[in-house]
Amino acid sequence: METILSLQGLTHYFGGLRAVHDFNLELPQGALWGLIGPNGAGKTTIFNLITGVYKPTEGKIIFNGEDITGLKSHLIVEKGIARTFQNLRVFNGLTALDNIRIARQAKNNISLFDSFLYTRKFYEEEKQAKEEAMELLKIFNLQSRAYTLAKNLPYGELRRLEIARALATHPKLVLLDEPAAGMNPREVGNLMDLIHWIREQFKITIFLVEHQMRVVMGICERIKVLDFGETICDGSPEYVKCDPKVIEAYLGRVENA
Amino acid sequence: MRNKKTILFIVYSLIFYAIIFLFHSLGIISDYILHIINLSLIYVILATSLNLINGFTGQFSLGHMGFAAVGAYISGILTTLIWHIKPGNPGSYVLFIIAMLVGGVAAALVGLLIGLPTLRLRGDYLAIVTLGFGEIIRTIINNIDYVGGPRGLLGIPKFSNFTIIFITALLTVILLRNLIFSSHGRAFLSIREDPIASELVGVNTTRQKVIAFVIGAFFAGIGGALLGHLLTLAHPTQYGFMQTVMVLVMVYAGGMGSISGSIVAAFGLTFLSEGLRILLGAIGVAIEWRMVVYAVLLIMIMLFRTSGIMGGREFNFLLPFNKEE
Ligand SMILES: Nc1ncnc2c1ncn2[C@@H]1O[C@H](COP(=O)(O)OP(=O)(O)O)[C@@H](O)[C@H]1O
Ligand SMILES: [Mg+2]
Numbered sequence: 317m318e319t320i321l322s323l324q325g326l327t328h329y330f331g332g333l334r335a336v337h338d339f340n341l342e343l344p345q346g347a348l349w350g351l352i353g354p355n356g357a358g359k360t361t362i363f364n365l366i367t368g369v370y371k372p373t374e375g376k377i378i379f380n381g382e383d384i385t386g387l388k389s390h391l392i393v394e395k396g397i398a399r400t401f402q403n404l405r406v407f408n409g410l411t412a413l414d415n416i417r418i419a420r421q422a423k424n425n426i427s428l429f430d431s432f433l434y435t436r437k438f439y440e441e442e443k444q445a446k447e448e449a450m451e452l453l454k455i456f457n458l459q460s461r462a463y464t465l466a467k468n469l470p471y472g473e474l475r476r477l478e479i480a481r482a483l484a485t486h487p488k489l490v491l492l493d494e495p496a497a498g499m500n501p502r503e504v505g506n507l508m509d510l511i512h513w514i515r516e517q518f519k520i521t522i523f524l525v526e527h528q529m530r531v532v533m534g535i536c537e538r539i540k541v542l543d544f545g546e547t548i549c550d551g552s553p554e555y556v557k558c559d560p561k562v563i564e565a566y567l568g569r570v571e572n573a
Numbered sequence: 574m575r576n577k578k579t580i581l582f583i584v585y586s587l588i589f590y591a592i593i594f595l596f597h598s599l600g601i602i603s604d605y606i607l608h609i610i611n612l613s614l615i616y617v618i619l620a621t622s623l624n625l626i627n628g629f630t631g632q633f634s635l636g637h638m639g640f641a642a643v644g645a646y647i648s649g650i651l652t653t654l655i656w657h658i659k660p661g662n663p664g665s666y667v668l669f670i671i672a673m674l675v676g677g678v679a680a681a682l683v684g685l686l687i688g689l690p691t692l693r694l695r696g697d698y699l700a701i702v703t704l705g706f707g708e709i710i711r712t713i714i715n716n717i718d719y720v721g722g723p724r725g726l727l728g729i730p731k732f733s734n735f736t737i738i739f740i741t742a743l744l745t746v747i748l749l750r751n752l753i754f755s756s757h758g759r760a761f762l763s764i765r766e767d768p769i770a771s772e773l774v775g776v777n778t779t780r781q782k783v784i785a786f787v788i789g790a791f792f793a794g795i796g797g798a799l800l801g802h803l804l805t806l807a808h809p810t811q812y813g814f815m816q817t818v819m820v821l822v823m824v825y826a827g828g829m830g831s832i833s834g835s836i837v838a839a840f841g842l843t844f845l846s847e848g849l850r851i852l853l854g855a856i857g858v859a860i861e862w863r864m865v866v867y868a869v870l871l872i873m874i875m876l877f878r879t880s881g882i883m884g885g886r887e888f889n890f891l892l893p894f895n896k897e898e
Contacts, residue, residue, distance in 0.1 A: 389772040393772075406770070409766050410762060418756075418771070419774040421756060421775050421776045430755075431751060431756070432751050434751055442756075445756065482774075485774055
């Protein structure tokens with residue numbers, strides 16, 4: 317199968333702290349892989365490197381055969397990588413509908429002239445943007461919330477809204493950073509079904525970060541385990557589950573899940 | 574025009590215009606009151622355009638009157654020193670409008686020059702740079718003899734009348750509103766809400782910030798050109814930091830991210846300011862004390878009503894669409 321994302325020797329320092337060291341990944345097209353590890357292992361940092369929030373100290377990021385290392389974030393999104401955030405980052409002061417419509421920005425070729433004068437083209441684009449956004453809201457069972465400000469939505473709906481917003485950018489690859497954080501076991505089950513379903517429906521690749529091991533075991537085809545920035549294990553869920561190094565990394569911590 | 578609500582808004586505005594015009598010609602509204610209405614309308618242009626930058630896009634510019642100075646002086650140079658035109662025949666008004674647009678474009682170009690390097694950076698650089706820019710503009714004007722230096726540019730022809738100012742203010746409000754209620758406007762708002770998330774859903778945040786800043790500077794330049802041709806002079810002291818603070822107070826008092834609020838506050842504070850001038854004059858207090866009133870007002874807003882009069886909302890008649898359409 318073709319590789320969609322290739323990370324080669326990714327290393328990142330925050331001052332003197334080495335948050336990620338020599339991380340490698342060959343993520344196949346259409347895969348659903350997971351990245352787990354205790355808190356502070358460097359998982360979110362890897363997502364931040366892929367999406368251009370930080371530039372890696374060393375290493376390369378190849379997406380669809382193209383070197384995207386150090387590219388500006390919005391250009392990386394345009395190339396087809398979308399993400400969610402461990403600590404929700406929805407636009408609180410905007411409606412659910414607008415949260416989604418903004419994510420279509422890169423695809424929107426409305427000029428300033430069209431916007432100032434509300435030309436025919438403006439109305440056509442707006443109509444299409446709205447239809448598309450409503451479609452996504454419906455998929456995530458949020459259509460009744462279209463005109464509700466995000467800050468007034470309950471937590472579970474915000475999590476879904478953020479995933480919907482990521483999908484609105486028309487991605488090929490979606491990075492989910494602890495999507496199950498703060499959910500009860502039943503909600504986690506529903507979410508995992510949803511993630512599975514999204515991958516089939518939108519024909520996308522998913523790379524998922526999680527610190528609770530049991531969450532990813534059920535749905536990921538392959539799992540990488542990170543500890544203190546180092547890859548300590550890589551394999552199928554069954555393999556990872558039984559690896560003594562993984563067990564030690566998790567049992568050695570208080571916040572073990 | 575495909576927008577019924579816009580047409581309705583224009584009709585309301587023209588009724589307002591006709592009433593003021595009629596009352597003035599009947600003598601119910603004095604020349605003095607009309608002058609203050611004219612000033613208020615110019616402040617509508619200045620406040621809404623600053624709101625685009627500070628309120629809607631969440632940046633912090635402190636140089637708005639610097640851009641107005643560029644507009645006032647550039648247009649003033651054209652009408653006064655180069656063309657020597659006087660109000661009268663329609664042709665001279667066409668030239669004035671060209672001068673005003675040139676003033677706006679000049680301010681926009683200066684905005685681009687300042688915005689491009691500054692808005693790429695995160696944080697408070699814009700505030701510092703625009704603060705410096707305001708002072709630099711004043712120093713430059715003070716030292717150019719051609720435009721009168723510290724004496725100011727005098728004898729500017731009085732082209733700004735109620736009709737011209739009203740139409741310009743109305744167009745400014747409609748154009749800015751249209752921009753704000755478009756995909757560009759949503760991008761501005763998303764930057765204000767969370768610049769990192771905005772970039773990560775595909776918004777070219779640097780570009781959008783520059784667009785908002787340059788458009789804001791353009792309309793500030795237009796406002797400055799109107800002001801110069803209303804007061805028939807342009808003076809460095811009219812475009813200092815305290816004048817920018819006055820516009821800032823309007824933006825914050827009216828509400829960040831509300832065009833309606835900026836309009837209400839522009840009228841309210843311009844009338845308050847003139848009232849204070851009269852009051853302080855009558856009791857023999859220096860009118861500089863007005864600034865203390867603004868400062869106190871600003872502090873009260875920050876403490877008791879951070880979202881301003883309108884709290885980020887708009888009058889329904891100003892909205893281009895009904896809420897759920
Ligand atoms: N912006 C930053 N500046 C300094 N240190 C950081 C920054 N972001 C993360 N770190 C540090 O890098 C390490 C990895 O963090 P992170 O990637 O967030 O871990 P995880 O997502 O696996 O919990 C931690 O020690 C964290 O404190
Ligand atoms: Mg994390």
